[in-house]
Amino acid sequence: MIRLRDIAYVRSGVADLDKAVDFATRIVGLELAESSEPGVAHLRADHRHHCLAFVEGQSGVIASGFEVDDDAALAVAETELERSGHHVRRGSREEARSRRVRSFIAFDDPFGNRLELVSQQETVTRPVQFGRTAGIQEFGHVCLDAPDVHDAYRFWSSTFNARVSDWIGDAACLMRIDPVHHKLAVFQGAEPGMCHMNFQVNSIDDVFRNWHYLVDNGVEIIQGPGRHPQSTAIFLYFRGPEDFTYEYSFGVQRIVDEAGWRPRTFDPSERGSIDMWLGPTRRTTTQPQLSQPTPAPTKTGT
Numbered sequence: 001m002i003r004l005r006d007i008a009y010v011r012s013g014v015a016d017l018d019k020a021v022d023f024a025t026r027i028v029g030l031e032l033a034e035s036s037e038p039g040v041a042h043l044r045a046d047h048r049h050h051c052l053a054f055v056e057g058q059s060g061v062i063a064s065g066f067e068v069d070d071d072a073a074l075a076v077a078e079t080e081l082e083r084s085g086h087h088v089r090r091g092s093r094e095e096a097r098s099r100r101v102r103s104f105i106a107f108d109d110p111f112g113n114r115l116e117l118v119s120q121q122e123t124v125t126r127p128v129q130f131g132r133t134a135g136i137q138e139f140g141h142v143c144l145d146a147p148d149v150h151d152a153y154r155f156w157s158s159t160f161n162a163r164v165s166d167w168i169g170d171a172a173c174l175m176r177i178d179p180v181h182h183k184l185a186v187f188q189g190a191e192p193g194m195c196h197m198n199f200q201v202n203s204i205d206d207v208f209r210n211w212h213y214l215v216d217n218g219v220e221i222i223q224g225p226g227r228h229p230q231s232t233a234i235f236l237y238f239r240g241p242e243d244f245t246y247e248y249s250f251g252v253q254r255i256v257d258e259a260g261w262r263p264r265t266f267d268p269s270e271r272g273s274i275d276m277w278l279g280p281t282r283r284t285t286t287q288p289q290l291s292q293p294t295p296a297p298t299k300t301g302t
């Protein structure tokens with residue numbers, strides 16, 4: 001069992017780096033971290049050096065990163081994954097530097113999503129210089145696609161310390177790796193990919209202020225504002241460039257009685273099962289997983 005300490009980052013390939021960065025800073029409100037790495041933009045939301053990296057090149061998600069305790073835990077994870085049949089690749093020093101981690105390993109989940117386990121992700125204590133005052137508090141969760149969410153849960157719960165918090169029928173499995181209701185979700189989708197990246201904001205007012213700001217700036221709202229009955233979070237999903245779906249949310253439930261929590265099942269066709277406020281619901285747009293044809297370490301980029 002590999003213990004995931006936290007989510008770390010999303011790494012995404014973008015054909016138009018300037019446009020993606022402009023949206024992430026001016027619209028979403030993230031900070032563009034200083035970097036001397038050509039073709040890579042690091043975006044910051046919280047104590048992490050970055051939680052989102054855009055890499056100029058082919059459009060699509062490159063990897064989702066998760067932090068383990070330390071280098072020793074990473075080495076144990078590497079062995080465990082190889083023993084269970086995964087092809088595991090150690091990142092080079094240059095690749096680790098680009099991710100602002102001490103070391104990392106990369107492998108695919110059974111559905112083709114590229115995962116990276118990292119040790120010692122860099123912390124920055126300087127206050128975040130947000131691109132605008134969206135009220136962002138932190139990187140909240142990441143959502144991946146898999147053809148069968150029950151198969152996905154078997155993988156996540158047998159390989160990692162992920163526990164289901166709630167099911168949305170066969171459509172989604174919401175999982176926690178700490179008291180937060182979900183830091184990881186898997187949605188039903190035919191192909192691997194990232195269906196959204198979530199940022200927690202400080203208040204319900206931020207959600208609604210952001211909604212008006214997005215509408216005023218011509219951003220496509222995918223869903224919300226609404227309230228999920230599972231996590232009780234008030235949400236707003238919107239589409240960025242190159243099919244990257246962002247979410248703001250506020251008020252995610254924390255599961256403090258770990259032993260007493262019983263996962264519930266919600267029927268997605270039941271009114272109010274996605275949005276308690278009965279607003280129109282629509283599946284978020286998935287950014288497809290990029291295939292990783294070159295296992296050999298590279299100097300920069302992916």
Ligand SMILES: [Fe+2]
Binds near residue numbers: 141196247
């Ligand atoms: Fe979400």
